[in-house]
Amino acid sequence: MYINRKMICLLLVLSQYAFAWLDEVNLESKNIKLISMHEMRFCFISFVSIDGKKYIVKQKKPLHKLLGAVRDAITAHMVESFCKDYQMESIAHRVAIIPAGIDFPGKWRADWPATLHTIAPGKMIKEQKSRFDGMNIKQADIGFRRDMLEWMAIDPIIIIIVALDTFLCNHDRHRKNLFYNPKTDSFCAIDMDSSFKYNLCDLAVKNFTKMLNDHKLRLSVREINILKKYKEHLQFLIDHYHPEDTVKMYNLFVEKAGFVPGSSFHSPNFAAEIDRNKATIFQSYQDAKRVVKVVGQLIEKARKNYPLRHGV
8 A cells, every 4th residue: 555755754753652652562462361351331341461461452332432442542642741741640541542453352343443551540539438529520511610610629630630621622521430549649531532522612611701701700719729720721731732733643543543445434424523523623722712811811800809918
C-alpha cells in the first residue's frame, strides 16, 4: 500500500508521543497470557499478563460503540500530557489501541479494534467508604452546576478533573470510573470513551451566564477560590491544546484503530460520527474560551461582596 510522505510524518509523530509508553510493553511477546475474560453490558473486559505484568484489554460489544476506543485512547493521552506539563503525577491510566485485524489475547473479535489499559491503582470511589461518598461531578447533559463546587472543595485534584471533563467534553464522569488510593492519596480517571460527543463547554457557558445574571446569587469565598482554580486549569488547556492539533491526533488514532475506507466495519455511520466528534473538538474549544470569560466575570462580580482581607 502506498503511503505518502505526509502520512509517514504523521505516523512518526504518533509513535513518538501517543504510544511512547508501549515501548515498555512488547505486544509481540511470546509471554502473553489471558488471565480472565468478563462480559459486561457493553464490552468485554479481559485481564492479561505481558511479560509478567498485568494489563486490561477492553473491547466494545455493540458495533456502533467501537469508535469509543479512539476517544478512550486520545483523552487518556491528553490527560497524561496535561499532568506532565503541570508537573504532577498522572491522574489517568494509560490507554493504547490494539488495531482491528490483530488477534490478541482477550480480544472478543480479532477483526475489531480494542484498547490496552494499564490497571488503575486504588479502588472505585463507589466501592469505598470515604469523604467522596455521594459525590456527583457528572456533567452529563446539564453541564457545570453550582452544587459541584461542594465536591470540588474536598480536594484540589477534583477541580482539575472537573476542568478536564469540561474541556474534553467527557459527560460520563461518575464514581465507578474514578479510582482513589487512600494510601497514596491519589486519583486515577478511567473510561473517557464518551468524550467529544456533547459540547459541555457550551452548556457550561449557559449555566455560568445564568449564575452571573442571578442578582440574588451570593458565592462564598471558598466557592470563588475554587472557580479561580477551575478557570486557571481551563485556560492552561486552551493555551496548550489547540483544536487543529487535537484533530490531527484524533485522525491518527482513527487510522491506528482501522476506521479506514474499505475496512470490514467502516460505514457511512462511522464516518458521520467521526465528523461530529471533530466538529465538537473545534466548537467546544471556542466555547471553552467563553467559559473562561464568563467565569472571570462571575468571579469579579462575586469579589465585590468581600473585602480584600478575604484573599479573593
